[in-house]
Amino acid sequence: MTFYSQEHEQSFKSASELVRRGGAQAPVCGARTRTGAACQQIPIREGKGRCLRHAGPHAARAFRQRQRDDFMAGKVSADAWRRSEARRAVNRLARAWRSNPWLPGSTVDLAGAEQDFRSELSCRLLNVEAMPPAVADWLRWRYRRTQIDRQSEALWLRDLLERLPERLAAAGPRPAADVEAAPLGKGAGACWTVKDDAGQGRSSRMRDDVPKAPPVVRIKKHGRRGRPKTQDAGEIELRDLMEIYRENRAVLSPMLGQCAGEAERLAVLRALRDFQADPQESGPRAQWLEYVRLLRVT
Secondary structure: OOOOOOOHHHHHHHHOOOOOOOOOOOOOOOOOOOOOOOOOOOOHHHHHHOOOOOOOOOHHHHHHHHHHHHHHOOOOOOOHHHHHHHHHHHHHHHHHHHHHHOOOOOOOHHHHHHHHHHHHHHOOOOHHHHHHHHHHHHHHHHHHHHHHHHOOHHHHHHHHHHHHHHHHHHHHHOOOOOOOOOOOOOOOOOOOOOOOHHOOOOOHOOOOOOOOOOOOOOOOOOOOOOOOOOOOOOOHHHHHHHHHHHHHHHHHHHHHHOOOOOHHHHHHHHHHHHHHHHOHHHHHHHHHHHHHHHOOOO
């Protein structure tokens, strides 16, 4: 960040004391860890209040995409991008080792201390090449913590005599089908072989036809209950409609006089019948009110 003056820098630092990392009001992840304490890492923008470790895979992918976009735009340096990608590769390998500790790989680089590390193990009749890669990587990490970062012979001996045999026993022997991928030479290529199920074919043209479902038969629906409007009224229905007409003669007589034919008069009587049967239903009520609006004598 660029400061324009000493006063600007001092005011910025004093204002950020409470919210900077470790401050009293600094945002933290807060997820419950294995020890029961709250995670103190900084939340990421895509994590909805969680850090990169506890935000989940979807937020992690969105975070990586944002980092990649910033890198392509020049907002993130190449070194920072390489460190982030290396950290992701380390996390992927560590997750894969949980199910198969014999997967090849390494996450700890001892650099110049690698030879001293191998010599130390040789003196104790231990061959790092024969160990599972996950155990060997853990042992390199413990060597760096107990012999390089700080000198603690007691912790290093405890790792060699107690914890290392436990991890070797938990990893088990090398799987029989575990074949390490060898680098291909210049003229090497993929070798094609015929499989047992090759004669079956994968093209859909060589398979039996799948029977099709019968066509859907659509039934014509009517906008009102009962018989369609185009159907003539029967003797029983006609008697019921005439009864409705006698009961509502004052309202129906002017309206039926405005109708163009017998079919329209039957439609008006049927609309009133349906409305009286269930006044709360919206369909019949709307149909009857529409006839009242069209045929009402003003």
